[in-house]
Amino acid sequence: MSTTPSDPADAPARRGRPRSAGVERAILDAVVRLLEDGVPLGEVSMERIARTAGVGKAAIYRRWPGKEELLVDLMRSAEPPEPELPGTSVRDDLVALLEALRRRGVAKRSSAVLHTVSAQLRAYPRLWDAYHRAVIQPHRRATLDVLRRGVETGELRPDADLDLLGDLFVGPLMLRTLVTPDAALDEDLPARVVDTVLAGAANPAAPGSP
Incomplete structure (x- = not known):
């Protein structure tokens, strides 16, 4: 299965095929780029993350229910x-x-x-x-x-x-x-x-x- 961020076959983790590690990494890397560019946390929206990562918002929400959980996962990683x-x-x-x-x-x-x-x-x-x-x-x-x-x-x-x-x-x-x-x-x-x-x-x- 392709692991590119635009892969439409990217599936949820709990059912069907496993989630693409490439998509997840692209999302986390996008948040890092935004923060390194000086974007305040309040302006790091899901839309902005998706645009920077080159994925749809649905790909993010399949992994994290909200921005808070995404940022906590980033810190933990x-x-x-x-x-x-x-x-x-x-x-x-x-x-x-x-x-x-x-x-x-x-x-x-x-x-x-x-x-x-x-x-x-x-x-x-x-x-x-x-x-x-x-x-x-x-x-x-x-x-x-x-x-x-x-x-x-x-x-x-x-x-x-x-x-x-x-x-x-x-x-x-x-x-x-x-x-x-x-x-x-x-x-x-x-x-x-x-x-x-x-x-x-x-x-x-x-x-x-x-």
């Missing part, structure tokens, strides 16, 4: 994937989760598209909500799952405030990525953050605790 947790200890899993945040911050600094979209996210509530649900909430749930496991295994204090702990672990990475974007995102930062927070949250009765 440009960001590092979520990590596979080692499962060896709460510390190791937390370091892996924070390393994903660190790499995401580095990616946003090096990618003009990610930087542009991130800078404008808050101005578009629907886009921010879509990104929050697709990217931020899953990472938050993964962090809380690790912390709950830490309480169950005795690695963390039984009276630990897990929501607050989650904020304490993530906070420094978000601060250096969003508030002070010139701050260092060194490779050892996730481990230093985890060890510093765990020093106060670790269960003193756990094996190996000081």
